Amino acid sequence: MKIAVVNWRDPWHPQAGGAETFxxxxxxxxxxxxxxxxxVTARAPGQSRRDVAEGVRFVRMGGVFSVYPLVLGWLLLRRSRFDAVLDCQNGIPFFTPWVVRRRTRxxxxxxxxxxxxxxxxLPGWLAAFGRFLEGPVSRWSYRRHASVAVSPSTVLAMRERLGWRGPVHIVPNGVSIAQPGNFVKSSVPRLVCLGRLVAHKRVHLLLDAVAELRERRPDLVVDIVGRGPxxxxxxxxxxxxxxxxxxxxxxxxxxxxxxxWLHVSASQGEGWGLSVLEAAALGVPTVAFDVDGLxxxxxxxxxxWLLPEGPDNGAGLAKGLASALDELDHTYTVNCREWAARFSWDHSAGRLIDLMRGTDPGPGWEER
Structure with missing residues (x-):
């Protein structure tokens, strides 16, 4: 097949995250x-307009907002070229059904x-416009097409909060990590937080919890890995x-x-939480809030451990992390590795190929 993968950014964009990995x-x-x-994607400063990597052609155009009309125009001029389009929604989809052939999947x-x-x-007026595009406009634009979600939480949110009515298939994230070779688990309590440094990840809650945690464990170290605004x-x-x-x-x-010892996510919501799976593959359990995706x-x-959302999430996170550090044992390491081993990018790619061919991909991970 001739396939267009349309995504807001590519994996080398300075603001790339889990959606780009997917x-x-x-x-x-x-x-x-x-x-x-x-x-087909946006172009960050310094990136070339065209590129090829591992057999995939890259076409880059536009910035944060201008990428949307530019991509639609590019696809319109090539509307008969593609058999299938993977239209990745990062808040707002690209509305590709408007410009491709009706028979293009x-x-x-x-x-x-x-x-x-x-x-x-976003400011209030722009946030309201974004919700309008994500909800009623998207629901109408994709009404004749199947959709893909990465988790049961996302399916539920699409049904309840967006009013999505068409078929939604679960295609989860896989996991692929570099193997660290010989390593020694830290002799002092050590927490790690992975992800883009953006407002909704709420990394500040982890910083707020550190002082209280260090009162009980003065040798505690916290590593934060990521970049962002x-x-x-x-x-x-x-x-x-x-x-x-x-x-x-x-x-x-x-x-x-x-x-x-532990991976921490204070995010207010995810599609899945790719960093959770990456940590699990290395035998590291996660403390997170009980929110979508996580x-x-x-x-x-x-x-x-999943912590309840509440009016004082900083104190709740500190208490939850203290309890997790007390309860932690080797069974979590074993369980994490077994859980992560259930997810494969190859399996997810196979499910999507079946959907693009119009065939039933079979049961998803939540049914296995």
């Missing part, structure tokens, strides 16, 4: 299977519903014992995670 891991597998794949990929996050990142504000208020590493190469990141990625009592 799109790239699948695109490269489509190409490896013999399909002709074009990855379009799959809208939804990582998580952004309605509540628009208000965190919140980095400067977080770096300006780092408490003692916290190291903000910024970007790390995959090998260095894996080694740091493998040494940790409640699917973390199995309480087996691969981590």
């Amino acid at each position: 799109a790239w891991e699948l695109a490269r597998r489509f190409a490896r299977a013999g399909h002709e794949v074009c990855f 379009v799959l809208c990929v939804v990582h998580h519903v952004h309605d509540r996050q628009f208000g965190v990142h 919140e980095e400067a504000a977080l770096r300006a208020r780092l408490p003692e014992g916290v190291i903000l590493h910024g970007y790390l190469p995959e090998e260095d990141k894996a080694r740091l995670v493998a040494q940790a 409640r699917d990625a973390v199995r309480p009592g087996e691969t981590g």
Whole structure:
């Protein structure tokens, strides 16, 4: 097949995150299977307009908002070229059914519903417009097409908060991590937090919890790995014992995670929480809040702990982390590795190929 993968950013964009990992891991597998794949995306400063990597052609155009009309125009001029389009929604989809042939199979990929996050990142009027595009406009535009979600939480949110009525298939994230080789688990309690440094990840809650945790465990160390618009504000208020590493190469990141006792996510919601799976593959359990996506990625009592959302999440996180450090034992390591082993990018790519061919991909991970 000739496949267009349309995503807001590519994996080398300075603001790339889990959605970009998902799109790239699948695109490269489509190409490896013999399909002709074009990855259409925005262009960050310094990036070339065209590129090829692992058999995938990259076409880059536009910025944060201008990428949407530019991509639609590009596809309109090539509307007869593609057999299938993977239209990845990062808050707002690309509305590709408007410009491709009716017989072109379009799959809208939804990582998580952004309605509540628009208000965190955008002024009120623009947040309302974003919710209108994500809800009624998207629901109408994709009404004749199947959709893809990465977790049961996302399916539920699409049904309840967006009013999505068409078929939604679950295609989960896989996991691929660098193996750290020989490493020694930290001799002192060590926490690690992975992810983009953006407002809805709420990394500040972890910083708020550190002082209380260090009263009980003065040797506690916290490693934060990631980059993003919140980095400067977080770096300006780092408490003692916290190291903000910024970007790390995959090998260095894996080694740091493998040494940790716990992985922490304070996010207000995810599609899945790819960092949870990456940590689990290295035998590290996660402490997170009981929110969309993370409640699917973390199995309480087996691969981590889920904390209730409340009016004082900072205190709740400190208490939850203290309890987790007390309860932690080797069974969590074993359970984490077994849980992560159930997820494969190859399996996810196969499910999407079946959907693009119009065939039933069979049961998803939640049914196995």
